[in-house]
Amino acid sequence: MQLTDKQIKEFQDIYEKKYGKKLSWEEAIDAANNLMGFAELLFKSYITDQGRKEKLGKYPKGFHIEGEGYSCCICHKTISNQETWYDKYGIKCLICQKAIEKRLIPVSVCKNKDSWYSMWEFDYYFGVKPSTVRKFVRQGKLKVRIVPGEKGKTYFEIFLIKDNPGVLPKKPESRLVETEDRMMRVEYEKIVFPLSEDQKNK
Numbered sequence: 001m002q003l004t005d006k007q008i009k010e011f012q013d014i015y016e017k018k019y020g021k022k023l024s025w026e027e028a029i030d031a032a033n034n035l036m037g038f039a040e041l042l043f044k045s046y047i048t049d050q051g052r053k054e055k056l057g058k059y060p061k062g063f064h065i066e067g068e069g070y071s072c073c074i075c076h077k078t079i080s081n082q083e084t085w086y087d088k089y090g091i092k093c094l095i096c097q098k099a100i101e102k103r104l105i106p107v108s109v110c111k112n113k114d115s116w117y118s119m120w121e122f123d124y125y126f127g128v129k130p131s132t133v134r135k136f137v138r139q140g141k142l143k144v145r146i147v148p149g150e151k152g153k154t155y156f157e158i159f160l161i162k163d164n165p166g167v168l169p170k171k172p173e174s175r176l177v178e179t180e181d182r183m184m185r186v187e188y189e190k191i192v193f194p195l196s197e198d199q200k201n202k
């Protein structure tokens with residue numbers, strides 16, 4: 001879809017009224033086109049989403065979705081077509097889906113990312129390496145839920161906050177901060193991992 005000169009002019013006026021800055025004609029064309037591209041993308045996603053929800057009425061247990069490059073809402077593996085499973089909780093890989101069906105992990109992990117930690121997040125938030133996390137698990141200080149892979153191997157590990165009361169803090173709050181070169185980056189609230197303190201005292 002191509003924007004008309006009239007629409008560009010309107011966009012220029014709205015922008016000036018709202019932000020007090022007059023965009024050059026080129027800037028206005030760029031910005032209006034970006035905005036439209038974004039709106040189109042949102043609209044297409046909305047339509048796709050509605051279609052899937054309708055299909056759920058017919059297949060309430062879920063179904064594979066067509067297309068490539070989806071991401072599992074639990075392990076974040078990139079999945080396509082027959083590797084996907086879609087239901088009202090989101091898009092999952094078949095391995096994670098199976099773990100949900102076997103009730104090894106609760107279905108809430110998909111929608112509520114703040115209810116659990118993955119292995120890499122211990123390092124990301126607290127600077128605690130996987131080897132240390134595994135040691136805590138062996139010592140019985142941390143409870144882990146395992147998503148099993150092939151031949152009894154561990155495919156993915158989930159640490160539920162509710163499984164570890166008093167040990168796992170709630171997820172650190174994030175905020176956007178501006179860096180010196182005027183870029184934005186995410187910063188996290190500093191939280192000391194309780195078990196790390198235990199270790200030092202020994």
Ligand SMILES: [Zn+2]
Pocket residue numbers: 072073074075076077092093094095096097
């Ligand atoms: Zn997965």
